[in-house]
Amino acid sequence: xxxLISATAxxxxxxxxxxxxxxxxxxxxxxxxxxxVRAAFAxxxxxxxxxxxxxxxxxxxxxxxxxxxxxxxVCVDEGGRFAVSLVGxxxxxxxxxxxxxGGLLGAEPVVTTATDSVGxxxxxxxxxxxxxxxxxxxxxxxxxxxxxxxxxxxxxxPPLPTAPQGAYTIRLTDRAVEAGERAVLLRPPSLxxxxxxxxxxxxxxxxxxxxxxxxxxxxxAASLAELATVDAKSEEPGIVGAAERLGVPxxxxxxxxxxxxxxxxxSDAPLAAVGTPSVAEAAALVGGxxxxxxxxxxxxxxxxATCAVVRRPGRGRLAVVGLGPGARDLLTPRAExxxxxxxxxxxxxxxxxxxRDLLRPGTRVLASGLGAEEERARTAVAEARxxxxxxxxxxxxxxxxxxxxxxxxxxxxxxxxxxVPGVTAALxxxxxxxxxxxxxxxxxSLSDLHTxxxxxxxxxxxxxxxxxxxxxxxxxxRGRDWQLPKALAILAEHREPRTPVGxxxxxxxxxxxxxxxSLAELAxxxxxxxxxxxVGNTATREIAGRMVTPRGYRWQDTRPEEAR
Numbered sequence: 001x002x003x004l005i006s007a008t009a010x011x012x013x014x015x016x017x018x019x020x021x022x023x024x025x026x027x028x029x030x031x032x033x034x035x036x037v038r039a040a041f042a043x044x045x046x047x048x049x050x051x052x053x054x055x056x057x058x059x060x061x062x063x064x065x066x067x068x069x070x071x072x073x074v075c076v077d078e079g080g081r082f083a084v085s086l087v088g089x090x091x092x093x094x095x096x097x098x099x100x101x102g103g104l105l106g107a108e109p110v111v112t113t114a115t116d117s118v119g120x121x122x123x124x125x126x127x128x129x130x131x132x133x134x135x136x137x138x139x140x141x142x143x144x145x146x147x148x149x150x151x152x153x154x155x156x157x158p159p160l161p162t163a164p165q166g167a168y169t170i171r172l173t174d175r176a177v178e179a180g181e182r183a184v185l186l187r188p189p190s191l192x193x194x195x196x197x198x199x200x201x202x203x204x205x206x207x208x209x210x211x212x213x214x215x216x217x218x219x220x221a222a223s224l225a226e227l228a229t230v231d232a233k234s235e236e237p238g239i240v241g242a243a244e245r246l247g248v249p250x251x252x253x254x255x256x257x258x259x260x261x262x263x264x265x266x267s268d269a270p271l272a273a274v275g276t277p278s279v280a281e282a283a284a285l286v287g288g289x290x291x292x293x294x295x296x297x298x299x300x301x302x303x304x305a306t307c308a309v310v311r312r313p314g315r316g317r318l319a320v321v322g323l324g325p326g327a328r329d330l331l332t333p334r335a336e337x338x339x340x341x342x343x344x345x346x347x348x349x350x351x352x353x354x355x356r357d358l359l360r361p362g363t364r365v366l367a368s369g370l371g372a373e374e375e376r377a378r379t380a381v382a383e384a385r386x387x388x389x390x391x392x393x394x395x396x397x398x399x400x401x402x403x404x405x406x407x408x409x410x411x412x413x414x415x416x417x418x419x420v421p422g423v424t425a426a427l428x429x430x431x432x433x434x435x436x437x438x439x440x441x442x443x444x445s446l447s448d449l450h451t452x453x454x455x456x457x458x459x460x461x462x463x464x465x466x467x468x469x470x471x472x473x474x475x476x477x478r479g480r481d482w483q484l485p486k487a488l489a490i491l492a493e494h495r496e497p498r499t500p501v502g503x504x505x506x507x508x509x510x511x512x513x514x515x516x517x518s519l520a521e522l523a524x525x526x527x528x529x530x531x532x533x534x535v536g537n538t539a540t541r542e543i544a545g546r547m548v549t550p551r552g553y554r555w556q557d558t559r560p561e562e563a564r
Contacts, residue, residue: 001025001026001027001043001044001045001046002022002025002026002027002044002045002046002047002048002097003026003027003029003036003039003040003041003043003044003046003047003048003071004018004019004026004027004028004029004040004047004048004050005029005033005036005037005040005047005048005049005050005051006049006050006051007033007050007051008050008078010050010078010079010080011050011051011076011078012050014050014076014080014105015028015048015050016028017104017105018048018101018104018105021104026048027040027043027044033051033055033059034059037049037056037059037060037063038059038063040071041060041063041070041071042063044071045071045072045092045093046071046072046073046074046088046092046093046094046097047071047072047073047074048073048074048075048076048083048097048101049073049074049075049076050075050076050078051075052075052077052078053075053084053086056073056075056086057086060073060086060087064087067087067088067091067092068091069091070087070088070091070092071088071092072085072087072088072089072091072092072093072094072095072097073086073087073088073092073094074086074094074097074098074101076101076105076107077107080105080106080107081107081108082102082107082108082109082110083098083099083101083102083105083107083108083109083110084098084110085097085098085109085110085111085112085113089111089112089113090113090122090124090125091124095109095111095113098110098111099111103333120138120141120142120160120161120360120361121158121159121160121360122138123137123138123170123184123186126157126158126186128186128187128188128189129186129187129222129223130184130185130186130187131179131184131185131187131222132179132180132183132184132185133168133179133180133181133182133183133184134184136168136181136182137168137169137170137182137183137184140166140167140168140182141160141161144161145166145167145168146163146165146166146167146168147160147161147162147163147166147168147169147170148162148163148164148165148166148168148169148170149162149169149170149171149172150169150170150171150172150173151172152171152172152173152174152175153172153173153174153188153190153311153313153314153387154313154314154316154386154387154388155172155188155190155314155387156314156315156316156317156343156384156387156388156389157172157186157343157389158340158341158342158343158360158389159342159343159359159360159361159362159363159364160343160362161361161362162362167182168182168183169182169183169184170183170184170186171183171184171185171186172186172188173185173186173187173220173223174187174188174190174191174219174220174223174311175218175219175220176214176215176218176219176220177220187220187222187223188223188314189223189224189225190223190225190311190312190313190314191214191219191223191224191225191292191309191310191311191312192224192225192226192227192228192284192287192289192309192310192311192312193210193213193214193224193226193227193228193284193307193308193309193310194227194228194229194279194280194281194282194283194284194285194307194308194309194310195209195210195227195228195229195233195239195242195279195280195283195305195306195307196229196230196233196270196279196280196283196305196306196307197229197233197236197238197239197304197305197306198304198305199236200237200238200304201236201238201239201304201305202238202304203237203238203241203242203245205238205298205300205304205305206238206239206241206242206298206305206307207241207242207245207246208298208299209296209297209298209299209305209306209307210227210242210246210307212299213293213296213307213309214309217292217293217309219292219309221246224246224248225248225312226243226248226249226250226251227239227242227243227246227248227249227250227251228250228251228252228253228283228284228286229250229251229252229253229279229280229283230252230253230254230255230258230270230274230276230279230283231252231253231254231255232255232273232274232275233252233274233279234250234252238304238305251283252283253282253283253286255274255275255276256275256276257286258276258278258279258282258283258286259271259275259276259277259278259282261278261281261282261285261286262285263277263278263281263282263285263295264281264291264294265278265281265294265295266278278295279306280295280306280307280308281294281295281308283308284308284309284310285308285310287312288312288313289310289311289312289313290310290311291308291309291310292309292310292311293307293308293309294308295307295308296308313387314387315387315414315415315416316383316384316385316386316387316388316389316390316415316416317384317388317389317390317415317416317417317418318380318381318384318390318392318407318411318415318416318417318418319338319341319342319389319390319391319392319417319418319419319420320392320394320398320399320403320404320407320408320417320418320419320420321335321338321339321391321392321393321394321398321420321422322335322393322394322395322396322397322398322399322400322402322420322421322422322423322424323335323351323354323355323393323394323395323396323422324395324396324422324423324428324508325395325396325423325424325425325428325507325508325509326354326395326506326507326508326509327508327509330423330428330508331355331422332420332421332422332423334420335420335422336358338391338418338420339355339358339359339391339393340358340359340360341389341391342359342363342389342390342391343362343363343364343388343389343390344363344364344366344380344383344388344389344390344391345359345363345364345365345366345390345391345393346366346367346376346379346380346383346390346391346392346393347366347367347376347391347392347393347394347403348367348368348369348370348376348393348394348395349367349368349369351393351394351395352365352367352393355393366379366383373403373406374406376392376403376406377392377403377406377407377409377410378410380392380403380407381407381410381411381415384411384415384416385414385415392407394422395422395425396422396423396424396425396428397421397422397423397424398419398420398421398422399419399421400424400426400443401443401445401473401474404419423508424443425473425507425532426441426443426471426473426532426534428504428507428508428532429471429502429504429507429514429532429534430471430502430534432502432504432507432512432514433502433504433514433516433534433546433547434502434516434543434546434547434548435546435547435548435549436469436500436502436534436536436540436547436548436549437469437471437534437549438548438549438550438551439469439537439539439549439550439551439552440466440468440469441468441469441470441471441549442459442463442468442469442470442471443470443471443472443473444456444459444460444463444470444471444472444473444487445472445473445474446472446473446474446475446476446480446483446484446487447473447474447477447480448480448483453483456483456487457486457487457490460487460490460491461490463491464490464491464493464494464495465494467494467537467538467539468537469534469535469536469537469540469549470491470534470535471532471533471534471535472484472487472532472533472534472535473532474529475524475527475528475529475531475532475533476524476527476528476529476531477528477529481524481525484524484527484533485524488519488522488524488535491519491535492519492520494538495519495535495536495537495538496519496538497518497519497520498518498519498520499518499519499535499536499537499538499540500516500517500518500519500536500540500541500542500547501516501517501518501519501522501533501534501535501536502514502515502516502517502533502534502536502547503515503516503517503522503526503527503531503532503533503534504531504532504534505528505530505531505532506530507532516542516545516546516547519535534547536549537549
């Protein structure tokens with residue numbers, strides 16, 4: 001919950017805007033400001049104070065305890081110009097909250113945390129438990145000193161400017177090791193413990209078994225991702241209680257699913273009791289991985305619990321990102337966030353150059369030229385399969401005549417895939433022309449490099465007969481100069497010569513140009529591969545120089561003659 005505190009009418013107005021935008025996330029604290037701050041500090045995960053930073057500093061100073069537990073605090077000034085991350089930038093989430101508050105109120109977020117200020121991810125913001133000399137290693141990264149990354153298993157980390165060797169170390173490990181004075185340990189959630197238990201098994205017995213198994217195998221409990229068992233044991237108090245004490249979820253599987261898992265130590269006892277020859281080993285192995293600790297029993301007599309430990313590999317992450325038509329302000333915030341999250345960027349060289357300044361230090365860039373689309377798709381998927389966080393970029397929307405299709409045709413279910421939509425060339429051109437896409441419309445590429453012309457022509461004819469607005473991508477190049485005239489001729493069989501046609505080149509870029517002409521007057525030689533051509537349907541009109549397709553097919557005849 002986010003506590004909201006204000007002292008003036010202007011502050012209350014901004015506070016109420018935030019409360020209205022986030023009704024489920026916020027709570028307004030009224031009354032004397034000092035009392036409100038104390039109450040919110042005790043009850044909320046975060047605070048937004050519409051007060052001077054000096055006043056807030058004095059109010060929260062006696063309340064501060066541990067930065068890992070204190071709420072994040074953001075201050076918004078009286079004029080609503082700045083949203084200042086005051087305390088708890090990382091641990092309390094104040095840095096991100098300042099950005100969110102700034103975006104909603106139109107205020108400039110002010111973040112002074114050193115790593116955030118220079119674009120480095122904080123070691124305590126990676127979503128993994130972290131141990132060791134966080135401040136010293138972070139300072140070394142900021143100072144440009146060589147910091148080595150020792151990854152004992154693949155995991156989709158964000159970019160880090162690390163070196164093969166260095167006096168400081170970031171170690172990604174699930175082993176029970178000490179960090180040392182110049183090292184940080186990152187604990188990936190790589191360990192799964194499968195658990196079986198007799199009815200009435202005590203929590204203490206299950207818990208002691210799991211902790212002993214991890215300790216004797218030299219594994220860290222901080223890397224425990226989940227306990228797993230059979231559905232029949234989903235409410236067994238000893239297992240449920242152990243998961244709660246360990247702070248991990250309890251995941252259950254049907255007996256039939258566990259029975260299909262090949263295990264080294266099957267048994268007749270669980271088969272008779274719950275319908276599978278293995279519970280502990282099968283539940284741990286059902287998602288794949290390396291069996292580190294085979295089934296073992298608790299030390300109690302009689303033993304009422306069994307467990308097994310498996311290390312699951314990290315799943316790589318592939319974000320397929322649409323960059324929009326070219327203008328930076330048409331790049332979505334989600335796309336920008338994915339670019340900063342990726343440790344590997346794959347894309348066409350000219351698109352990489354557009355967004356290179358958004359990449360974090362340490363991002364590995366794999367750029368290639370025109371014609372290498374399939375190679376880029378294979379490379380991106382391979383990098384994700386190797387456990388990396390990958391961004392594969394394309395212009396417009398990555399799923400429209402771009403990289404999503406070849407990449408997802410190459411990918412399987414062994415990686416996580418995220419699609420990030422972008423503003424398409426058709427949408428950007430439509431906004432420049434007016435409202436040509438106000439009714440049903442279709443996009444057709446006239447490039448026959450990958451699609452036979454016979455197929456393209458059949459689609460153009462279908463669109464013409466269906467009276468759809470048509471946007472032509474890839475309309476004309478030096479080696480393909482007859483396809484556009486042919487397509488226009490097909491449309492002309494069903495539409496009048498005065499049908500509006502919009503021609504937009506380099507939509508949203510500095511040399512953008514757009515014009516509205518007609519089906520009869522369009523000169524194909526003025527069109528190239530950087531152009532989008534939009535042909536209206538039988539209802540499309542030119543009004544005040546703009547191309548408009550009405551939502552319905554009834555045209556308003558009450559307009560002045562000059563507007564028709």
